[in-house]
Amino acid sequence: MGLRITERALADSMSHAEDVYPEECCGLLAARGGHVVGAIRVVNSHAGPKEDRYYIDPLVLGEEDRALASRGLGVAGIYHSHPDSPAAPSRFDLDRSFPWYLYVIISVVNGRAVVARAWKTGEGGDAPEEMEILVEAP
Amino acid sequence: MSITLIVPTVFRRHTDDQNEVHLEAGTVKEALDLLVARYPDVGRSIYSSAGRLRNFINVYVNEEDVRYADGEETRLEDGDRVLLVPAVAGGSLEEQPFSPESFARYSRHLIIPEVGVEGQRRLRDAKVLIVGAGGLGTPAATYLAAAGVGKIGLVDFDRVERSNLHRQVLYSEADIGRPKVQVAKRRLESVNPLITIDPLEVRLDSSNALEVVSQYDVVVDGTDNFPTRYLVNDACVLLHRPNVYASIFRFEGQASVFCAKDGPCYRCLYPEPPPAGVVPSCAEGGVLGVLPGIMGAVQASQVVNIILGKGTPLIGRLLLFDSLHSTFETLRLRKAPECPACGENPTIRGLIDYEAFCGVEPGATEFDISPDELKRKLDSGERLVLLDVREPFEYEICHLPGAKLIPLGELRARVNQLDTSDEIVVNCLSGVRSTQGAALLTEVGFRKVRNLAGGLRAWANDVDPTLQIY
Numbered sequence: 001m002g003l004r005i006t007e008r009a010l011a012d013s014m015s016h017a018e019d020v021y022p023e024e025c026c027g028l029l030a031a032r033g034g035h036v037v038g039a040i041r042v043v044n045s046h047a048g049p050k051e052d053r054y055y056i057d058p059l060v061l062g063e064e065d066r067a068l069a070s071r072g073l074g075v076a077g078i079y080h081s082h083p084d085s086p087a088a089p090s091r092f093d094l095d096r097s098f099p100w101y102l103y104v105i106i107s108v109v110n111g112r113a114v115v116a117r118a119w120k121t122g123e124g125g126d127a128p129e130e131m132e133i134l135v136e137a138p
Numbered sequence: 139m140s141i142t143l144i145v146p147t148v149f150r151r152h153t154d155d156q157n158e159v160h161l162e163a164g165t166v167k168e169a170l171d172l173l174v175a176r177y178p179d180v181g182r183s184i185y186s187s188a189g190r191l192r193n194f195i196n197v198y199v200n201e202e203d204v205r206y207a208d209g210e211e212t213r214l215e216d217g218d219r220v221l222l223v224p225a226v227a228g229g230s231l232e233e234q235p236f237s238p239e240s241f242a243r244y245s246r247h248l249i250i251p252e253v254g255v256e257g258q259r260r261l262r263d264a265k266v267l268i269v270g271a272g273g274l275g276t277p278a279a280t281y282l283a284a285a286g287v288g289k290i291g292l293v294d295f296d297r298v299e300r301s302n303l304h305r306q307v308l309y310s311e312a313d314i315g316r317p318k319v320q321v322a323k324r325r326l327e328s329v330n331p332l333i334t335i336d337p338l339e340v341r342l343d344s345s346n347a348l349e350v351v352s353q354y355d356v357v358v359d360g361t362d363n364f365p366t367r368y369l370v371n372d373a374c375v376l377l378h379r380p381n382v383y384a385s386i387f388r389f390e391g392q393a394s395v396f397c398a399k400d401g402p403c404y405r406c407l408y409p410e411p412p413p414a415g416v417v418p419s420c421a422e423g424g425v426l427g428v429l430p431g432i433m434g435a436v437q438a439s440q441v442v443n444i445i446l447g448k449g450t451p452l453i454g455r456l457l458l459f460d461s462l463h464s465t466f467e468t469l470r471l472r473k474a475p476e477c478p479a480c481g482e483n484p485t486i487r488g489l490i491d492y493e494a495f496c497g498v499e500p501g502a503t504e505f506d507i508s509p510d511e512l513k514r515k516l517d518s519g520e521r522l523v524l525l526d527v528r529e530p531f532e533y534e535i536c537h538l539p540g541a542k543l544i545p546l547g548e549l550r551a552r553v554n555q556l557d558t559s560d561e562i563v564v565n566c567l568s569g570v571r572s573t574q575g576a577a578l579l580t581e582v583g584f585r586k587v588r589n590l591a592g593g594l595r596a597w598a599n600d601v602d603p604t605l606q607i608y
Contacts, residue, residue, distance in 0.1 A: 024229055046227070047378060048265055048355035053229035058196040062223040065147050069157050074147030078226050085230035093228035096194060100148050100183055101226075 002132040003077075003102055003118040005029070005036035010135060013039035014113035017081035017106040023050035024081050028061070029102060030068050031076035035136065036102075039079060040064055053092075054080050077102030079116075084109055087117040094125030102131065141218045143169055145180065152179035166197055167210040169220055184222065194225045231263075240332060244286055252448045258286060262332075264445045267291040267354035269342060269370050271318040273420065273430030274384050274437060275360030276308040281438035283326040283333055287445070290326070291336040291354055294318045301608070305427035342366060344489035347373040356444055358437050359383045362419050364411040365492035371396060371404035372486055375479045380451075382440045384433040387418070389426050389462035391433035394452045394471065395440050397480065401453035406474040406481075414497035414573075422570045429461050505576050506591040507563055509600040523560045527575040528567060536594060536606040538565060546571045549578055558584050565590035565597075567608075 009029070016025045016039065023044060030038035042064065046055040056078070065075050078101055082090075087107035089097070097103060103119045118131040143159045150157055159176070163169035170191070174181030186192050197204045198221040204212045214220065236255065240262075247253045247261075266287050268275045271294035279290055298306075298313040298321060313321045319337035326335050340346060351357055351373045359370045359381055367385075374381035374397040383404060384393040396403045436457065443451045456469045478485045507515075515522060524541040526533055533543045544552050546566070556562060562584065566572040569592045576589040590597065598605040 026226075026228075046229070047380075049353055052231035054227060056226040058223040058225045059198065059201060059221075061226060062144065062146075062198070062221045065223070066144065066157070069147050069150075074150060074157075076148065078228075080228055082230035090228070090230050090232050092231060096227045098194075098224055098226075101224075103228075 001120075001129075002134040003036065003104070004034065004134045004136055005104075006038075006138060007135050008138055009036050009039045010116060010133070012041075013079045013104060014106055014116060016041050016079075017083075017108045017113045018111060020044070020050075021081070021108050021111045022083045024052065024054040024083060025106075026054040026056055026078065026080040028056075028064055028068075028075045029077040029079055029104065030073045032073050034076075036076055037073070040068075051083060052085075075101075077104065079104035079106065081106040081108050081113070087115050089119050089121070089125075089128050091125075094121055094128055097121040097125045097128075099123055104133075139164055139214045139216050139218065141169060141214050141216070141220055143173055143220045143222065145173070145222050146224065149177075149180050149183060152183070153177050163214055165210065165214060166199065166204055166212045166220060169214065170197075170210070170222075173222075194227070196223055196225050197221070198223070237332075240286075243330070243332065247285070253446060257446045257448070260445050260447075261286045261442070262288040264356065265289040265291070265354040266356050266358060266441055266445075267293065267351060268358040268360055269293045269366065270360035270362060271306075271308075271322050272296075272302065272360060272362060273305045273386065273425065274434040275358065276306045276322065277431045277434030278358050278360060278437045278441070279322060279326055279335075280308060280329060281435055282441060283330045283335070285438070285442060286330065287333060287441070289334050289336065289354075291338055291350070292319045292322055293338040293340065293342050293350065294322075295339055295341050301421075305425065305430050307431070342369060344369065344491065347489060348377065351377055351379060354379065356441050357381050358441060360434065360437070362421070364417075364496040367404065368411065368495060369489065369492045372479055372489055375403050375405075375484075375486070376488070380444050382437045382444070384437050386420065386425050386429050386433055388424055389429065389460060391429050391436075391459045391461070393433055393436045393440070393457045393459075394455060395444070398444075398451070398453040400473065402471045402473040403477060403480045405479045406477045407456070407471055409474070409478065411496040416574075418570065421568055422566075426461055429459075432459060432461070505573070505580075505587065505589040507588040508591055509597045512563060512590060512597075513601045521561070523556065523562045525556070525562050525564045525575070526566070527564055527571050532567065532608075535608050538594070538597070541565065546575050546578075549575055550582070553579065553582055553584075556584070559586075561586040561588070563588045563590055565593055567593045568595050569593040 026044050027042045028040040029036045042056050044050050044054045045057045046053045087105040106113050106116045118133050119128050121128045145157055147157050161169050161172045184195050199218055244258050247258055264287050268279050271292045296318050298309045308325050319339050323335040323337045347369055357374050357379050361367050380398045381396040383396050440451050443449045454471050456471050458467045475482050524538050526537050526541040526543045527546040529545050564572040564575045572589050576587045579587045598607045
């Protein structure tokens with residue numbers, strides 16, 4: 001099973017990750033008909049240090065979600081970065097994951113976004129499964 | 139009630155491609171029940187197998203979180219918009235599994251439903267900064283360390299003094315003269331070896347406060363002076379960190395939680411500091427030793443509430459405790475729309491010079507005379523009038539030879555007992571009251587008035603160690 005994402009959406013999420021390094025970035029994967037067509041930046045609202053945690057204000061998510069709905073799009077998933085850490089979900093990521101979202105994690109090393117990997121989880125964050133990222137034009 | 143329930147777009151496939159559902163419901167629970175009855179697949183997504191709303195799904199009514207109203211029993215009115223939305227979070231920090239030792243140590247927490255393993259994990263992952271390792275900071279730190287708060291930063295640049303020991307029970311006689319934060323680190327890590335104490339032996343000021351505070355999730359204000367209190371408040375407002383405040387004087391304590399989302403900050407309550415020297419510190423006015431123990435423990439309990447996200451912290455409320463008359467009261471506090479720090483049009487966008495803001499000028503003023511200079515004048519036989527403005531019971535403990543006693547409160551009425559042609563050196567215990575006394579004398583026409591800088595404490599330190607200081 002693969003995650004279909006436009007080249008631009010993937011590049012935007014990776015440059016977001018570089019822009020806020022050494023903090024974690026977070027954002028929404030905007031999709032239409034099973035294809036991710038945009039990366040929407042969201043403020044990392046984690047109350048403490050943001051180097052290894054992110055939090056998306058639910059009201060912000062709700063607002064972005066409705067704005068996308070009005071354009072015939074929807075939130076298919078979430079992206080965030082792991083500064084100087086691998087692009088694999090931490091136990092904390094899994095514990096807080098929702099089975100209905102796709103997750104893209106970007107590893108940033110010394111300020112450079114080096115790799116993005118996509119994940120899907122089961123109930124309660126069990127059985128995380130990596131998804132192939134299928135980059136589409138443009 | 140006709141209401142609109144808005145579901146995340148990701149559920150549209152379960153809701154006939156609608157993300158707004160119109161329902162007739164009187165409470166949040168009724169609305170959710172109707173939603174699930176109509177779209178069972180949504181129910182499977184948002185409810186756990188135990189039939190409770192899944193963790194991290196938030197419900198808002200007109201943008202207000204129902205957890206801060208009546209939860210699922212929150213009543214709905216015509217036209218209300220109910221938003222169902224996930225709270226998305228994550229991060230690279232790997233969680234350490236709970237050790238068997240942790241289960242034993244925290245067992246009395248783990249069996250409280252409001253704490254449990256999840257709450258204990260939150261405590262372990264929390265980072266709390268305590269500003270001031272004194273009367274308030276040490277009891278707060280002791281309970282937070284014992285409760286398993288994973289990382290506690292302690293800011294203080296003082297050393298342990300004998301006069302600390304009647305209330306700062308973390309320290310002992312053998313610690314006198316040693317840096318407080320170093321002693322505290324050793325003691326607290328022996329209370330709980332599973333946590334880390336960061337000893338920060340610095341003076342918190344505008345140059346370092348944002349960097350220090352940003353490393354922590356919650357701040358405990360255990361300061362004993364106004365410049366640092368405003369500094370901590372402003373840093374917490376700027377960085378969106380809850381500021382767990384307490385202050386103490388003699389038999390009375392107060393506590394609140396400032397800078398929380400939608401709550402007031404310290405400046406909403408006190409926009410301006412009192413004139414320098416008007417409100418005495420504990421060093422000047424005294425404090426009952428047990429009082430900071432109680433108020434510091436109140437601060438620790440507030441921190442625990444905040445970390446757990448449970449209960450009703452003192453946001454928008456001021457707790458007043460009177461240990462002499464044995465009363466607890468709470469007053470409502472309002473967020474001030476005109477507050478310069480957290481109001482609608484804040485003017486404070488960075489840290490300022492808090493010493494100047496509070497009228498505390500660092501260094502000597504033209505009034506001041508140092509103990510050494512006073513000693514030289516006395517030794518050379520210069521004619522000086524020594525005026526002591528403390529209370530009679532303090533004068534009994536110690537005073538400078540030949541000092542005339544007029545308590546500060548009586549000074550204005552008794553200035554005729556002084557001669558404007560004399561050179562007068564005003565003294566008190568630490569130099570605060572005497573500064574006011576010297577200012578008062580100048581105001582009424584005295585021209586040759588000096589203030590003994592640092593008071594009798596400085597005199598005992600620099601000139602006469604045999605003086606009985608208290």
